[in-house]
Amino acid sequence: MSKVLVSDPIDQAGIDILTQVATVDVKTGLTPAELIEIIGEYDALMIRSGTRVTQEIIEAGTGLKIIGRAGVGVDNVDVPAATRRGIVVVNSPEGNTIAAAEHALAMMLSLSRHIPDANASVKSGEWDRKTFVGAEVYKKTLGVVGLGKIGSHVATVARAMGMKLLAYDPFISTERAEQLGCQLVEIDLLMQQADYITLHIPKTPETTHLINAKSLAKMKPTARIINCARGGIIDEAALAVAIKEGQIKGAALDVFESEPLGESDLRSLGKEIILTPHLGASTTEAQVNVAIDVAEQIRDVLLGLPARSAVNIPGFGPDVLEELKPYMQLAETLGNLVGQLAGGRVESLTVRLQGELASNKSQPLVVASLKGLLYQALRERVNYVNASIEAKERGIRVIETRDASARDYAGSLHLEATGTLGTHSVTGALLGDKEIHLTDVDGFPINVPPTKYMLFTLHRDMPGIIGKLGSLLGSFNVNIASMQVGRKIVRGDAVMALSIDDPLPDGILAEIVKVSGIRDAYTVTL
């Protein structure tokens, strides 16, 4: 049975799903060293933002197939390191959207009405109504930075509260912004005009310290900023100075450059600042959503099924995979076959997607072809996650072409591999929508289903050659299951494809090429 380690607090609904297929150990609060010590025992790791999954941990996780992040942000996972090791990284892109959006809105209202400090004041025995006079958000301008899932929900609710909306998101269309009632503007204008600014962007090299001393200086002295996205998007030291010096009115932060928040000037500020301990996703509903979403994906991957929200194999959603499933197998088989025909070191692979496969949706077939191509070298270590990266690291150039006009079959796939020993090509299609057939080898038309052990010869089409080859194989006790010759012209060059019951014994290939008329012979195990 597989083993799953859950290293952050996860809702029981997720654990229940995992226990259907695996032994589950819940061990929270592990130090990095403790995690490295035990991770080698596990097939899957389930985390929230509390576990940093570094390259060292990934390398120690020799049996890991999947890392599941019960939440959105995967910035605590070294995704490139996981990809290199063929480990799928999944998240729950939508499970906590509403929770995070509502937390940002709650922060905005709390900040405007000083709710945390007013509450603390009453609880300490005071009745102070003067200090806590607030401001309304109605008719104020909200600047939304990042108009993705969370930003969109914040915008929708804020609009219903009568706020005017500006948005900055270079990857969103003007139409989408307008649908949400937002005016799309540049960041500088948003910083200058907004009364409230709320951040809903990922932390990337471009967004790190996007809000810094210079941009804070552009804000109105009455403006407030809210960060429920990621720590480090705001320069905390600059923010503390801006609030202390009255350059801006206040801030509400749920996320920090370093978590848990240690010594910080932010703690010493008064009612102008609200700090929460990364609570954006901490609602009962969101925790159930993300736990189920991610546990289901871990379960599926452990059962050999695709994950629906893999962050390191884009385009491999279950719908696409379901549709392409028989073709994925075709692509892997052809990749494996052409790799063995080419032998030696493959330098380039051309993948031609033909007929109905010429659509953009077929991109996973290129990855499947590479997985097949690399199978002989890497065996089970190559998968859909790392096939492209492994090919790149081996210097294999991948050329992808599309030909929608090829109509011999509904869809067919043509692979050509060039390596140190020459160039070979294979074409394949599906018969009756699921049976794989080889329809061409090295430009010679054939029609055979691939089998586990095969022998291909390149020979002159002349009388007696089939008999000679049959006798030779018989003398080595090799049983032929089926045989087909493909030729373009009578008595010209031809290809013979034989299915054999067992692997060819050592030394027989050298004997085969001695048969007069046979120029080359290749044995293949699929």
Ligand SMILES: NC(=O)c1ccc[n+]([C@@H]2O[C@H](COP(=O)([O-])OP(=O)(O)OC[C@H]3O[C@@H](n4cnc5c(N)ncnc54)[C@H](O)[C@@H]3O)[C@@H](O)[C@H]2O)c1
């Ligand atoms: N506080 C929490 O507990 C909590 C909970 C959930 C999500 N989050 C965080 O909230 C953020 C947003 O999540 P989401 O689900 O809305 O993501 P999303 O991918 O749906 O949206 C992000 C948006 O940011 C935009 N964007 C990317 N780079 C940008 C840039 N340089 N400048 C401006 N816009 C840029 C994208 O175009 C996208 O529209 C993420 O950082 C996520 O990790 C925090």
Ligand SMILES: O=C(O)[C@H](O)COP(=O)(O)O
């Ligand atoms: O990216 C996220 O989903 C949020 O930051 C939530 O993090 P959490 O799961 O640790 O609460």
